[in-house]
Amino acid sequence: MRPIAYEIRRTLTSKFVILMIVAIVGLASLLAYENGSTFSTVNVPTTPELTTGYYINGQNLTMVGYFHDAYGNPIDHITAYYEYNNTFYSSIANKYGFANATIPSIPTGKPLTVLVNFTYEKFRQPVSSTHSAFQINPVNLFSGLTVVNEIFNPNNRSNLGMLALYVGPNGSAAPQITFYFSPINLSKVSSTSPASLKNNSTFSFPRSDFVETTIFPKVTAADKGIYYSVVATNASGQFIGLSDSSPVGIIGPLSLYTKLSQSDLQSLVFSGTSQILGFLIPILAIFAAYLTYGKDRTTGVLESVLKRPITRGEIIFSRFISNSVAIIGAVALSMLFSDLIINHYLGSYLSAYFDAYFVWTYVVEGLSFLALVYMFSHLVKSQGALLGAAIAIFVVWDLFWTIIPIAILSALGIGSSTNTYLSAEVLFNYISPAGYGSLVQTFFTGKIGLIASTSINPALFGITAPLLITAGILWMVVPFAIAYSFAVKRD
Amino acid sequence: MIKIESATKIYTNKAPPAVDSLDLDILDGQILGLVGLNGAGKTTSIRMASGIILPTSGHVLVDGHDIVSDKVKAAAQIGWIPELPNFEPNAKPVELMRYFAGFYGIPAEKANQRITTLLTKVGLANDLDKKLRNYSQGMKKRFAIAESIVGDPKNVLFDETLNGLDPEGVVFVRNLMFEMKKEGKAILLSSHILSEVEDVADRVAIINHGKLIKILTRNELRTLGKTIVKISVDNFDDSCLKLLKEFGEPRFDGHDVILSDLTITDDQLVRIPESMIKAGYRIRQFTPMGETLEEYFFELIGEKQ
Numbered sequence: 001m002r003p004i005a006y007e008i009r010r011t012l013t014s015k016f017v018i019l020m021i022v023a024i025v026g027l028a029s030l031l032a033y034e035n036g037s038t039f040s041t042v043n044v045p046t047t048p049e050l051t052t053g054y055y056i057n058g059q060n061l062t063m064v065g066y067f068h069d070a071y072g073n074p075i076d077h078i079t080a081y082y083e084y085n086n087t088f089y090s091s092i093a094n095k096y097g098f099a100n101a102t103i104p105s106i107p108t109g110k111p112l113t114v115l116v117n118f119t120y121e122k123f124r125q126p127v128s129s130t131h132s133a134f135q136i137n138p139v140n141l142f143s144g145l146t147v148v149n150e151i152f153n154p155n156n157r158s159n160l161g162m163l164a165l166y167v168g169p170n171g172s173a174a175p176q177i178t179f180y181f182s183p184i185n186l187s188k189v190s191s192t193s194p195a196s197l198k199n200n201s202t203f204s205f206p207r208s209d210f211v212e213t214t215i216f217p218k219v220t221a222a223d224k225g226i227y228y229s230v231v232a233t234n235a236s237g238q239f240i241g242l243s244d245s246s247p248v249g250i251i252g253p254l255s256l257y258t259k260l261s262q263s264d265l266q267s268l269v270f271s272g273t274s275q276i277l278g279f280l281i282p283i284l285a286i287f288a289a290y291l292t293y294g295k296d297r298t299t300g301v302l303e304s305v306l307k308r309p310i311t312r313g314e315i316i317f318s319r320f321i322s323n324s325v326a327i328i329g330a331v332a333l334s335m336l337f338s339d340l341i342i343n344h345y346l347g348s349y350l351s352a353y354f355d356a357y358f359v360w361t362y363v364v365e366g367l368s369f370l371a372l373v374y375m376f377s378h379l380v381k382s383q384g385a386l387l388g389a390a391i392a393i394f395v396v397w398d399l400f401w402t403i404i405p406i407a408i409l410s411a412l413g414i415g416s417s418t419n420t421y422l423s424a425e426v427l428f429n430y431i432s433p434a435g436y437g438s439l440v441q442t443f444f445t446g447k448i449g450l451i452a453s454t455s456i457n458p459a460l461f462g463i464t465a466p467l468l469i470t471a472g473i474l475w476m477v478v479p480f481a482i483a484y485s486f487a488v489k490r491d
Numbered sequence: 492m493i494k495i496e497s498a499t500k501i502y503t504n505k506a507p508p509a510v511d512s513l514d515l516d517i518l519d520g521q522i523l524g525l526v527g528l529n530g531a532g533k534t535t536s537i538r539m540a541s542g543i544i545l546p547t548s549g550h551v552l553v554d555g556h557d558i559v560s561d562k563v564k565a566a567a568q569i570g571w572i573p574e575l576p577n578f579e580p581n582a583k584p585v586e587l588m589r590y591f592a593g594f595y596g597i598p599a600e601k602a603n604q605r606i607t608t609l610l611t612k613v614g615l616a617n618d619l620d621k622k623l624r625n626y627s628q629g630m631k632k633r634f635a636i637a638e639s640i641v642g643d644p645k646n647v648l649f650d651e652t653l654n655g656l657d658p659e660g661v662v663f664v665r666n667l668m669f670e671m672k673k674e675g676k677a678i679l680l681s682s683h684i685l686s687e688v689e690d691v692a693d694r695v696a697i698i699n700h701g702k703l704i705k706i707l708t709r710n711e712l713r714t715l716g717k718t719i720v721k722i723s724v725d726n727f728d729d730s731c732l733k734l735l736k737e738f739g740e741p742r743f744d745g746h747d748v749i750l751s752d753l754t755i756t757d758d759q760l761v762r763i764p765e766s767m768i769k770a771g772y773r774i775r776q777f778t779p780m781g782e783t784l785e786e787y788f789f790e791l792i793g794e795k796q
Contacts, residue, residue, distance in 0.1 A: 003590060003593045003594055005593075006589075006590040006593060010579075014581075296579070299577060300577040301577050301578060301579055301580075303543050303573070303577065304576070304577065304578055304579075304591075304638070305591075305594075306542065306543055307541050307542060307543060307566060307569065307571045307639075308566060308591060308594035308595070308642075309562070309563045309564070309566045309567035309594050309595060309642070310562075310563065310566070310594055311562055311563060312562075489545075490545075491543075491544040491545055
């Protein structure tokens with residue numbers, strides 16, 4: 001086995017490194033999921049909806065209620081109340097979303113009104129919907145086809161979907177029905193015949209044997225703002241009237257889900273993945289360096305390698321490379337999973353430019369801490385002293401680095417809204433690898449401060465791409481060069 | 492062959508050099524014993540020779556290659572078995588040996604064969620599944636022997652290797668050294684147990700306070716020569732000591748007295764027991780013998796026990 005392959009395998013299979021990579025990638029993915037799932041539903045209503053129909057058998061009126069979300073999916077455990085003649089008839093939605101109730105002894109031949117409302121829980125509190133009046137003409141023994149507008153397509157979050165509820169005689173399911181969709185000018189609905197709408201349709205969807213079904217026409221951004229007419233025919237091609245007795249249903253206008261801008265996506269990454277990497281990558285780097293190089297060096301284990309036909313420089317370099325692989329892998333996997341998850345929920349990938357900068361940022365941070373511990377491995381003699389130094393590096397240069405500048409600047413009486421304060425903050429970020437992430441964030445967002453609350457022009461405070469890249473290279477190279485020099489020239 | 496030329500190692504300016512201008516040749520097909528008290532500079536010399544530490548001045552040439560400036564070629568021909576071997580504790584022996592074999596460019600299949608042969612040879616064939624942290628110190632030494640010669644080096648340095656080994660292990664290492672010697676390898680065995688070195692070495696280098704004091708050849712070892720006398724007396728007292736001082740330099744060796752630096756010739760030795768009996772001492776043992784390396788060593792460095 002080639003020694004470098006062994007070094008890499010040894011690093012990547014150590015329990016600590018495995019645990020840290022799983023933690024880093026897992027937590028970064030969870031935060032991306034949290035951000036993605038939260039922001040993906042911003043435009044989609046979360047309130048339950050109730051679509052009703054009915055059928056009459058003798059003097060019994062059965063109200064059919066279907067509870068669904070904005071995507072048309074069923075919701076259970078919601079109580080529907082049907083009020084007729086000051087009497088409430090209630091039913092709890094089953095797992096298919098249906099909450100049906102039968103109202104006995106209705107008068108024959110007379111139109112009647114049933115008031116409908118429902119209660120559901122939101123944040124563990126009961127919430128009641130407003131009452132809606134449901135008009136029933138007993139001449140029609142069943143409600144037939146009902147079309148519900150603005151059902152969201154879960155795949156692209158456009159709202160040009162439709163829910164069809166069909167209640168047939170004695171509650172039977174729908175026969176074969178074909179739905180035809182065609183773009184329409186609302187002012188011309190009344191003057192356009194159903195046959196014309198059918199002939200000019202751009203989509204058609206055959207359905208049969210359903211009580212409820214969803215239909216999602218394929219739409220593009222070009223369809224934004226457009227209304228569509230819906231007409232339905234049975235197997236014989238005869239038009240089926242809708243439950244409101246009109247021959248034509250209208251859905252729309254289409255409001256496509258608006259994708260988040262790159263800037264918004266970047267903010268999500270800075271508030272999620274970035275926080276995790278900024279905290280955990282230094283831990284991975286510092287203790288991987290301690291466990292695979294510093295400890296071996298201070299305990300003498302490295303001598304079993306040093307006596308081989310390999311130069312001192314090659315030893316430190318191969319171990320540094322193997323540690324770097326773990327760090328680069330953790331950062332790259334975190335970024336990859338975050339990007340995939342964000343794209344899954346928000347429909348956009350982060351730009352390759354941002355991805356590259358982001359990976360670079362945390363690789364710089366990781367490799368800088370790695371190099372610092374390598375350097376200290378040659379400055380202290382004992383394992384205990386090195387472990388102490390490693391912990392001190394983590395605590396001072398990473399864990400408390402956001403607080404230390406604030407404490408110092410406060411002690412100096414420098415106001416937080418002054419140029420001096422902001423310049424000092426930028427300077428502090430340049431003199432710790434842990435501050436590098438903040439610099440890059442400021443570079444991208446123009447915001448600075450503990451909670452990124454102050455807007456600045458980054459270039460005016462010395463945050464430019466060339467400076468960032470130079471600082472990153474220096475942070476990685478200088479401590480490692482010192483460590484390398486000690487390794488080659490000193491015992 | 493290892494040639495150590497004026498090698499000096501100074502760890503700190505506050506202390507004298509650990510090794511001071513050491514010149515030593517470890518010749519092919521020979522075993523060189525390196526003896527000295529604790530702190531004499533044996534281990535430092537070996538660590539310099541194997542490239543673990545850098546000489547402050549001077550050179551170490553391994554088959555003509557400088558261990559500092561041409562380390563890769565030099566180290567390829569050196570096997571170093573440290574006094575206290577220290578390995579990656581979580582590694583398993585075969586896995587670690589494969590890693591080490593990789594440095595010598597040994598093809599995988601050949602490396603596997605050699606690793607199996609060596610680990611079997613050192614008696615670890617039944618312990619290959621254990622992690623090295625679970626090995627005893629003796630097992631670690633056996634493993635150290637195997638891993639140090641995985642690259643089949645022409646020069647092997649044993650640093651206090653016989654310490655801590657069971658009798659079987661001691662015999663094994665001796666036989667191994669003889670085997671290597673027959674193969675023409677240059678061997679160095681350091682020890683502070685002089686009898687061990689005396690038994691196997693072709694030459695013995697004595698160092699003290701970092702300096703080479705003397706190199707004895709095998710012939711010189713055989714004829715260290717000076718007669719000493721081992722005496723056991725039942726009623727030994729200060730007067731007896733005073734009496735013995737008339738014939739030489741007495742020192743205690745357990746309950747016995749060793750009389751060296753005799754002031755009389757070998758054919759006059761009988762005068763010693765005669766005088767003692769006349770003075771009323773009961774002698775249980777009176778054995779004239781040749782001087783051992785140990786006695787010679789102490790005589791040479793001037794530090795009597």
